[in-house]
Amino acid sequence: MKTNRALPLLPIITLLVMLGPVIAGLVGTILPAFGHLPAAGLTGPSLAPFRDLFDWAGLPRAALLSITTGLLATSISLAIVMLVTAGWSGTKPFRTLERLLSPLLSVPHAAAAFGLAFLIAPSGWVSRLFSPVLTGWDRPPDLLIVQDTWGLTMTLGLIVKEVPFLLLITLAALGQTDAKRSITIAQALGYGRVTGWLKTVFPRVYAQIRPPIYVVLAYSMSVVDVAVILGPNTPPSLSVQIVKWMSDPDLAMRLEGAAGALLQLGLVVGALVFWRLGEVVVAHFGRKWIATGARGRFDPVVANVALIAGAGSALIVLFGIVVLAIWSFAGFWGFPDAFPDEFTLRNWMRVGPGTLDALYETALIACTAAFIALILTIGCLES
Amino acid sequence: MKHLAILAALLAPVPAFAETDPANWDGVTAAAQGQTVYWNAWGGSTTTNDFIAWVGARVAEDYGVTLEHVKLTDTADAVTRVLSEKQAGEDDDGAIDMIWINGANFAAMKDADLLFGPYAEQLPNWAFVDVDGKTVQTDFTVPIEGYESPWAMAQVVFIHDTADLAEPLGSMQAILEWSQANPGRFTYPQPPDFLGTTFLKQALVDLLDDASVLSEPATDENYDAVTAPLWTYLDALTPTLWRAGRAYPTTGPAQLQLIADGEVDLAISFSPGEATAAIANNQLPSTARTFVLDKGTIGNASFVAIPYNSGSSEGAMVVANFLMSPEAQARAQDPEILGYGTVLNMDALSADDRARFDALELGVATLSPAELGAVQAEPHPSWMTRIADDWASRYGVAQ
Numbered sequence: 001m002k003t004n005r006a007l008p009l010l011p012i013i014t015l016l017v018m019l020g021p022v023i024a025g026l027v028g029t030i031l032p033a034f035g036h037l038p039a040a041g042l043t044g045p046s047l048a049p050f051r052d053l054f055d056w057a058g059l060p061r062a063a064l065l066s067i068t069t070g071l072l073a074t075s076i077s078l079a080i081v082m083l084v085t086a087g088w089s090g091t092k093p094f095r096t097l098e099r100l101l102s103p104l105l106s107v108p109h110a111a112a113a114f115g116l117a118f119l120i121a122p123s124g125w126v127s128r129l130f131s132p133v134l135t136g137w138d139r140p141p142d143l144l145i146v147q148d149t150w151g152l153t154m155t156l157g158l159i160v161k162e163v164p165f166l167l168l169i170t171l172a173a174l175g176q177t178d179a180k181r182s183i184t185i186a187q188a189l190g191y192g193r194v195t196g197w198l199k200t201v202f203p204r205v206y207a208q209i210r211p212p213i214y215v216v217l218a219y220s221m222s223v224v225d226v227a228v229i230l231g232p233n234t235p236p237s238l239s240v241q242i243v244k245w246m247s248d249p250d251l252a253m254r255l256e257g258a259a260g261a262l263l264q265l266g267l268v269v270g271a272l273v274f275w276r277l278g279e280v281v282v283a284h285f286g287r288k289w290i291a292t293g294a295r296g297r298f299d300p301v302v303a304n305v306a307l308i309a310g311a312g313s314a315l316i317v318l319f320g321i322v323v324l325a326i327w328s329f330a331g332f333w334g335f336p337d338a339f340p341d342e343f344t345l346r347n348w349m350r351v352g353p354g355t356l357d358a359l360y361e362t363a364l365i366a367c368t369a370a371f372i373a374l375i376l377t378i379g380c381l382e383s
Numbered sequence: 384m385k386h387l388a389i390l391a392a393l394l395a396p397v398p399a400f401a402e403t404d405p406a407n408w409d410g411v412t413a414a415a416q417g418q419t420v421y422w423n424a425w426g427g428s429t430t431t432n433d434f435i436a437w438v439g440a441r442v443a444e445d446y447g448v449t450l451e452h453v454k455l456t457d458t459a460d461a462v463t464r465v466l467s468e469k470q471a472g473e474d475d476d477g478a479i480d481m482i483w484i485n486g487a488n489f490a491a492m493k494d495a496d497l498l499f500g501p502y503a504e505q506l507p508n509w510a511f512v513d514v515d516g517k518t519v520q521t522d523f524t525v526p527i528e529g530y531e532s533p534w535a536m537a538q539v540v541f542i543h544d545t546a547d548l549a550e551p552l553g554s555m556q557a558i559l560e561w562s563q564a565n566p567g568r569f570t571y572p573q574p575p576d577f578l579g580t581t582f583l584k585q586a587l588v589d590l591l592d593d594a595s596v597l598s599e600p601a602t603d604e605n606y607d608a609v610t611a612p613l614w615t616y617l618d619a620l621t622p623t624l625w626r627a628g629r630a631y632p633t634t635g636p637a638q639l640q641l642i643a644d645g646e647v648d649l650a651i652s653f654s655p656g657e658a659t660a661a662i663a664n665n666q667l668p669s670t671a672r673t674f675v676l677d678k679g680t681i682g683n684a685s686f687v688a689i690p691y692n693s694g695s696s697e698g699a700m701v702v703a704n705f706l707m708s709p710e711a712q713a714r715a716q717d718p719e720i721l722g723y724g725t726v727l728n729m730d731a732l733s734a735d736d737r738a739r740f741d742a743l744e745l746g747v748a749t750l751s752p753a754e755l756g757a758v759q760a761e762p763h764p765s766w767m768t769r770i771a772d773d774w775a776s777r778y779g780v781a782q
Contacts, residue, residue, distance in 0.1 A: 142567030
């Protein structure tokens with residue numbers, strides 16, 4: 001086979017493309033975080049940005065929100081995917097769910113978040129469908145559901161988008177773990193579906209999907225768009241507040257933003273370490289659990305709950321898209337009407353031309369990025 | 384001096400873009416031909432965006448100027464951009480040619496010499512502007528001196544859904560009492576959104592017996608005493624707000640959506656015609672109406688300014704001039720389109736042009752000029768900056 005002499009260069013280029021911007025960004029964050037931003041006439045070093053950051057009254061809650069929403073979203077979506085796979089892989093419901101979830105991977109986070117907000121807000125679609133007949137509400141109740149203090153709605157918004165992602169990753173990993181034979185033997189020994197899978201396949205699958213899970217954790221902790229739409233804003237999560245500082249007309253606020261970004265980085269690293277320790281603890285108790293030889297009395301219940309949760313997360317995104325579509329054609333749509341007074345093309349006519357331009361640019365950027373990434377990846381594997 | 388200036392001009396490297404004297408209008412329109420003007424304007428309202436698109440079509444037709452609307456969420460972003468360009472030495476052809484601006488942002492840019500001009504009073508359509516009757520030569524008490532040109536008058540009104548709140552409320556105190564009796568039915572956009580800060584200003588102006596102190600810059604000595612009634616008021620109001628003040632709509636349009644959703648019954652607006660336009664656009668129920676406070680409400684003008692480093696200042700002047708034309712002003716005032724108040728003096732117009740305005744219906748939810756009543760002056764920008772910061776630390780992290 002004739003080897004190409006450019007091929008050995010590709011891994012080096014890939015490293016540069018991957019690490020170059022990250023390192024440049026890190027330098028461009030660390031310097032202002034310590035008071036050095038010559039473009040704005042500020043020279044460091046100084047600890048003032050961190051002092052300002054820790055003086056901000058919203059910091060404890062903003063940081064806590066980042067941690068709790070990240071850990072909750074990651075662990076719940078992981079649990080749903082693992083239990084659904086354990087209870088149903090290879091069955092017809094599983095194939096249906098798989099087909100339902102795969103296209104949802106391509107739904108943008110922001111669109112899913114808006115759809116969720118339109119569904120579950122006190123004046124949202126669910127409330128409208130049952131009002132006033134069942135609820136007695138002529139006016140929406142004053143309930144803090146969207147933008148709730150603890151970021152639970154935001155966590156839900158993250159879960160419904162992470163479940164399809166983790167499921168696809170898991171499916172890819174299953175092929176390399178010899179799952180079928182393990183589960184056949186486990187069941188021959190009298191283990192239930194879920195318990196047998198968790199005891200024999202899960203440890204191997206988890207080792208395969210660990211990096212993507214870390215990605216989900218880091219992403220969930222630092223997400224901005226979902227947090228802006230569904231998260232609280234008095235105060236917002238740390239990542240949103242950083243964006244606000246960074247776009248403040250007062251350039252000096254960028255220093256505080258940079259300090260906040262370093263704190264956010266620290267929080268993410270800390271959460272990853274915490275998660276890694278959690279893995280050790282789970283493995284320890286998991287081994288004990290395996291040794292007990294429990295065959296899984298509650299397996300059918302667990303499997304059903306997991307399937308409902310998985311199907312529920314898919315349905316939330318699907319109905320969210322449906323309600324977005326209705327809104328896009330809606331004339332006036334007051335509460336508690338289940339549907340708009342009239343349907344109109346007005347919104348589409350209004351934003352159509354601009355949307356086409358944006359669509360073209362989005363597609364261009366996406367194709368270019370995917371093409372370059374593909375070349376680099378294959379190049380690395382080949383050389 | 385003059386010779387020195389000419390000498391400097393000759394010695395300076397050839398400028399990429401020669402700027403034309405605003406008074407030489409033929410020269411301006413000739414240079415504007417083929418220029419692209421990037422107008423940075425708040426893009427949060429579809430009706431406004433549509434109007435700007437229409438302006439773009441008209442100036443392309445008449446002057447060969449291409450207008451691109453750069454949609455901002457916050458005008459301060461544009462100020463930052465021009466400032467950054469100045470620091471980076473981009474003095475000839477910055478990314479921004481025109482900004483929809485007023486108040487603190489104008490004061491900051493004028494102060495930092497970031498604006499092109501004076502040009503406003505040399506524009507041909509300035510002759511139609513109501514200089515005596517409307518505040519178009521000062522902006523939040525800051526003298527304009529030709530560095531921005533007006534294009535719309537705004538005044539605070541309150542939009543109420545008469546299906547749930549039938550009678551107008553005459554004062555901030557009355558709004559508080561109503562909100563206490565009807566908890567969860569009122570909110571305002573979260574400061575520092577401009578409409579949210581406008582609510583705070585309006586509250587302060589209405590609560591003070593004598594608001595004249597606000598026309599001078601805030602000082603460390605008087606700030607606490609003057610604003611004390613505002614914080615007392617907000618401490619009483621906040622627990623009665625929508626979601627008990629634990630969440631706020633992010634913008635004015637988000638606040639209107641809450642009325643349409645039946646979540647709240649009362650909202651603040653800085654455009655007397657907005658309610659009518661929103662009803663026509665299915666964004667408000669047909670039962671929405673507007674009212675002003677008994678003592679009057681804050682009013683101001685919207686302007687456009689041209690950054691000092693615009694490479695298309697002639698094109699921008701053409702757009703600024705067109706915005707002050709009877710044609711554009713009558714369209715902006717049409718309640719079905721925008722419902723913005725005009726900056727023009729009706730007596731200065733020709734009979735045909737006056738007829739354009741006379742033909743306009745007020746709109747179902749728009750108050751007549753007489754009903755809009757007294758216009759209160761905007762406080763000096765320094766008040767707003769401090770009040771917005773204080774609001775954020777008192778209520779923005781309240782949980």
